[in-house]
Amino acid sequence: DAGAGVGAGAGVDVAGVRERGAPLIEVSHVSKSFGDHQVIRDVSATFCAGEVAVIVGASGSGKSTFLRMLNRLERHDAGRILIDGIEVSDERQKLDALRQEVGMVFQQFNLFSHLSVLDNLTLAPRRIRGLSRQEANERAMALLTRVGLEAHAHKFPHALSGGQQQRVAIARALAMQPRVMLFDEPTSALDPEMVKEVLDVMRQLADSGMTMLVVTHEMGFAREVADRVMFFDEGRIAFEASPEEFFACRHDNARVKAFLSRVM
Numbered sequence: 031d032a033g034a035g036v037g038a039g040a041g042v043d044v045a046g047v048r049e050r051g052a053p054l055i056e057v058s059h060v061s062k063s064f065g066d067h068q069v070i071r072d073v074s075a076t077f078c079a080g081e082v083a084v085i086v087g088a089s090g091s092g093k094s095t096f097l098r099m100l101n102r103l104e105r106h107d108a109g110r111i112l113i114d115g116i117e118v119s120d121e122r123q124k125l126d127a128l129r130q131e132v133g134m135v136f137q138q139f140n141l142f143s144h145l146s147v148l149d150n151l152t153l154a155p156r157r158i159r160g161l162s163r164q165e166a167n168e169r170a171m172a173l174l175t176r177v178g179l180e181a182h183a184h185k186f187p188h189a190l191s192g193g194q195q196q197r198v199a200i201a202r203a204l205a206m207q208p209r210v211m212l213f214d215e216p217t218s219a220l221d222p223e224m225v226k227e228v229l230d231v232m233r234q235l236a237d238s239g240m241t242m243l244v245v246t247h248e249m250g251f252a253r254e255v256a257d258r259v260m261f262f263d264e265g266r267i268a269f270e271a272s273p274e275e276f277f278a279c280r281h282d283n284a285r286v287k288a289f290l291s292r293v294m
């Protein structure tokens with residue numbers, strides 16, 4: 031299929047409601063400081079295969095640090111993180127395995143500017159997964175078709191709009207066939223008219239069963255796509271709920287209410 035094996039998650043049932051699979055990410059009692067500043071405070075959370083969690087919270091509350099610890103872009107000081115049974119640590123073998131399981135998409139796209147779109151997608155699969163050029167090209171073209179950019183395969187990133195670049199970044203991450211996708215404010219750097227095309231790709235990915243953790247200020251996306259909304263406050267998961275409950279404001283968490291009144 032054109033998905034090239036992407037979406038190795040829990041699948042979608044006939045009613046279009048995502049099923050939840052087995053625990054895939056287990057975070058237990060994790061803390062992290064930068065110098066004297068503790069930015070993650072004893073966080074525990076479990077994410078299941080096929081789950082879409084949206085993470086919200088004020089700037090500086092630790093959302094990016096939390097995501098970055100999951101693929102070892104930041105080290106945790108205490109606690110334990112397991113992804114698909116792999117302990118997140120500095121051990122080279124585990125780190126290589128982890129980086130193949132976890133794809134990440136950043137606010138600033140971070141494409142390789144000196145490589146064509148196609149080569150952006152084929153570099154890691156060839157070097158790390160050992161795919162032949164032909165296999166990597168086929169997988170890349172299938173993914174570019176999926177994100178609506180097959181006609182742009184031979185362009186360089188600077189020739190594309192921000193929305194197109196971010197869709198390439200998503201396709202590039204998917205080319206490694208990760209089991210988990212992390213998104214850190216993927217639409218925050220985009221002009222408003224380009225936000226939808228990126229959210230649409232993310233929504234399709236969620237429907238395909240991908241396990242996703244998404245930091246975003248797009249409350250419409252959270253409401254429609256998330257299975258769970260988590261509110262970070264000063265390095266803690268201060269509140270989490272289904273989108274219905276989170277946005278209904280029937281709960282009495284004053285900080286969530288204050289947050290919602292700012293972003294809605």
Ligand code: ADP
Nearest residue numbers: 064069087088089090091092093094095096262
């Ligand atoms: P968010 O993504 O919710 O805005 P971050 O995880 O980026 O929050 O940051 C949490 C806190 O950690 C902030 O106070 C930030 O200044 C600090 N911080 C983040 N990265 C670093 C770093 N590399 N060195 C020092 N402080 C950092």
Ligand code: MG
Nearest residue numbers: 093094095214
């Ligand atoms: Mg951030």
